[in-house]
Amino acid sequence: MKDTAREAEREYKNASVDSPGAMQSHSDTSKFQFGKLAEDAAARAEKLEQAVAALGKLPEPGGPAALGSLIEAEEDGARKYFLLVPDGAGGQEFEAEGVAVQAVAVSSPIGRAFVGRSSGEEAVIELPSGERRTKVVGVS
Template sequence: MHKQLLQQQVIARLEQDMQQAEHAAMTAYETATHEENIAENKYDTLGLEASYLATGQARRAAAIRQTLANWKQLVVRAFDPQLGIQLGALIELSDDEDRRQCLLLGPDGASMKLQQDGRTVQVIGPQSPLGHSLLGKQVGDEVTLRLASGVQLLEIVRVG
């Protein structure tokens, strides 16, 4: 798998999400400021509600914009055993039944699933419980993941 290609997929998806959020914010703003939505009495709140929506959509677009900037600045390096797992690492985990999962550890705010070479790659951030527990680990180390259904022990099989 190629980490740079995965990073490009994340960036493309975030750019698409940002465009949608900006469009939604603009639509809500236009609704809030349209002359037909000027309140005629204290019970006429359509314009006010649209302005709240516009504010929320603008904040969402700003958050996506920041996440996008962080992903564009991420320098994807080869795994350094001296440092252990860091941002940009491509990690393969195995559970006790030898079910494998592939993760890409990147900046926060871009949790998504990607496809590459016929495999699913889950993008996670360092603030997630699993992402946090992986930082600094090596191949062969184990991490414990607490789930609602119990505790899951995962072994780090490969890091790229």
């Protein structure tokens, strides 16, 4: 995936260089558009590289919650499970061993509340509608 984004960046840069300039055509928008596509491809590749590097440093089970941690939480008597994922990968819910798990980005309000928390601690989730308090039951 990373290589594909880098290849796209190179192709867009080459297309930008090969596009006719303002003196060769009525418009210079092709050169600009291909340049913009190259910048966007480079930004996507950088994000992918950062996510892969972060996932290579998964946290120790039982330690404070960090990227890659599975968090068991209790809120209003209900058990909920959250997986801390890189930015851009949150928002999905999946089922593992019959349990619903919500993927949350570490920079999201829920993710920020859990990062650094350990079992037995309270996490305060800051939302536009107000605060939600949840107890961290386990981190793995």
